[in-house]
Amino acid sequence: ETAAYFALLKDHHMAQAVNIIHRTAQVVIDVYRNKGTLYVHPQKVDKRHSDTMYMLHQWKNDEFLPVRLSATVSEILSSAPQPWLDLTVHRYDVWTRTFAEAQKYLEMSDTCATCSADAELMFKRILRMAISRDERVLDLAQTYFNLRDLVQIGKRMIGTGLIGGKSVGMLLSRAILLKEDVKWQARLGAHDSFYIGSDVFYTYLIRNGCWWTRRRMNNPDTLRDSSHEVRQRLLAGSFPEDIEAQFMEMLTYFGQSPIIVRSSSLLEDAYGNAFSGKYESVFCANQGTPQERLEEFITAVRHVYASTMSEAALNYRAHWNLLDRDEQMAILVQRVCGAPYGQLFFPQVAGVGFSFNPFVWSDEIDAKAGMLRLVFGLGTRAVDRCDDDYTRVISLSAPERRPEGSRDEEKRYTQRRVDILDLRANQLVSGEFDEVMAHAKKELPLSMFASHNAEMEQMARERGWKTVFPWDLTFEGLLSSTTFVEDFKSMLRTLEDAYQHPVDIEFSANFMDDDSLRIDLLQCRPFQVRRAENDILEVADVEESRVVLRTEGPIIGNSLSTNIERVLYVVPSVYSQMGMSERYSVARLIGRLTHLTGDDKAGMIMLIGPGRWGTTSPSLGVPVSFAEINTVSVICELALMHEGLVPDISLGTHFFNDLVEMDMLYLAVYPNRAGSIYRAEFFEKADNRLSALLPDEAHWSNVVRVIDGQSNLGLHMDTLRQTGICFIKGSDVVED
DSSP: OOOOOOOOOTTSSOHHHHHHHHHHOSEEEEEEEETTEEEEEEEEETTOOOTTTTSOEEEETTEEEEOOOHHHHHHHHHTSOOGGGOGGGGOOSHHHHHHHHHHHHHHHTTTOTTHHHHHHHHHHHHIIIIIOOOHHHHHHHHHHOOHHHHHHHHHTEESSSOOOHHHHHHHHHHHHHHHHOTTHHHHBOOOOOEEEOHHHHHHHHHHTTOHHHHHTOOOTTTHHHHHHHHHHHHHHOOOOHHHHHHHHHHHHHHTTOOEEEEEEESSTTOSSOOOTTTSOEEEEOOOSOHHHHHHHHHHHHHHHHHGGGSHHHHHHHHHTTOTTSOOOEEEEEEEOOSEEETTEEEOSEEEEEESSOSOOOSTTOOGGGOEEEEESSOTHHHHSOOTTOOOEEEETTOTTOOSSSSHHHHHHTSBOEEEEEETTTTEEEEEEHHHHHHHHTTSSOHHHHEEEOHHHHHHHHHHTOSOOOOEEEOOHHHHHHSSHHHHHHHHHHHHHHHHTSOEEEEEEEEEOTTSOEEEEEEEEEEOOOOOOSSSOOOOOOOOGGGEEEEEOSOEESSOEEEEOOEEEEEOHHHHTTSOHHHHHHHHHHHHHHHTOSSOTTOOSEEEEEESEETOSOGGGEEOOOGGGSTTOSEEEEESOSSTTOOOOOOTTSHHHHHHHHTTOEEEEEOTTSTTOEEOHHHHHHSOOOHHHHOGGGGGGTTTEEEEEOTTOEEEEEETTTTEEEEEEOTTOOOOO
């Protein structure tokens, strides 16, 4: 029944002394003062736990209240000294000595006039040690980083090695904006990320018996033989005790804030190869006891490491001849931006942005102004192609111009489901927008994200519905009543100018307690767009009787006039009647057809099928993987799967980024829309070469048709005007 306590001033004691105190004390609490307000942050509480115990708390009116907004937590914690988070002090080696020497140069810079040359050498040395060895990235880093930036990165590293492409892109983009315009000081949220160095990955491979097997996996024909075994070992491996201890210290810093464990490999997000969606990122709701949170985090790291052995990653590396490149996996650990609303945690806005808009659906749109793909909640719905749901696509030059064809379509094709973290269930889940808002109650500025649907409300009154949620996610308030559009237009232009290359970004944004909007820039990388040499092609003079497909958009990619050597056509009427397992079989057959060897007639391949290519749900399209269709030149989606489903404009998703990297052309055809043409009889009566190419698959001839054009099938797609046709060349016509 006795309590003894004492206080330590931050940044005044050796790490060894602080560590002993942390091990022996039953309760450890950090105390902060920020802008006149007092905060406490429990670091350790023996044998006790609650849902909010390890969160940062504000002292207000004689109460300690949990701080909800991630931006506020990051701002307070990142601005205070964290001496025991200087993770380099755990070792005394060349790595530690280098950073310690750099720190010494910083401390001497005001008094030592002769230190500048040595400091410059140290700066360049650490750039190659921790940032990159790519000369283009190094040029940017030398321009926008300084030695102090590198020392701060070193203090937040676990292990040694490079921090990887994703970490570098996030840090560089923030540094560019902050250096170019002071306005970003107030608009960008503070970040307090950590970096697991690439050497930890090598240590993990060796410790868990994967090193030599992985080293031998540089042959595309045999790499899959060993990948499953290595993947299983990586999923079950262990870390050295000192690395686990550093994991625990990092988690103590984050408290119970949700975090995301993101891949940040050395080749990822670089000039030329984005690796978009090829490696995993894992959300950790980060709830429970300290030991439970540590186990959850270690499992997440294992999954990121194991994703280096995934089929998608290996196929990507093989396609781009990268199997011989040393691909080490570093990891970026970020606090998830947002706030808790009841048991749910999510940001208010998230999405992806491009400094160059590859989808110009109106004459009012300037492609160079860029575009955004915007969602409510976690940004996973912006980067993953969500089946049977939609997102808001925004041209930054004309944000009021919608790509949908009518007002009815605008209302119909809005986001319905929201990705969130369920803190009670400790996992990532999806929920209906109205259900999520029921948790948020009145804590969110709903009118900024959603528009009132008076027609729905009127219908509810007429039909006697007792409950109705008459709101559609349109983001009209955000776009028209704030500086959101101008901020992102300015941001993307500044980043493209610095990179001297189009860029794409990932971001989230939240309204603060003072109603200001805080943007969290989560990722930035070169956008692998290939701009057409001629933006406008002459319109082909083709009689309608020879046209087999006509679309007025969306068309995404480079304008194109070419011959189609082969069409792979999935018959909508037959496919829609098939069972789910049969649809998967059709997808595998498509993969075989697109990768036939010794077939010199394949040439320019065009895929035509119902619904969405690459869907994860066979009820919504053809569930091919991207690796199965990466030899295709043109992808056409027919809006014919079921009522209400339309081909999704997948701008910003990993699927879309793959299309751009491979220089594929995407188009959708709405058969029932005015101006569209879809001649099913042409595709269904043309000679089918399936049985000749794959005799063992002839039983699928009623649903999969292989049509060789022999230069008689033409394609003309104008992405600027958003018009395109596929037509029979010569004098042949299509019989009605």
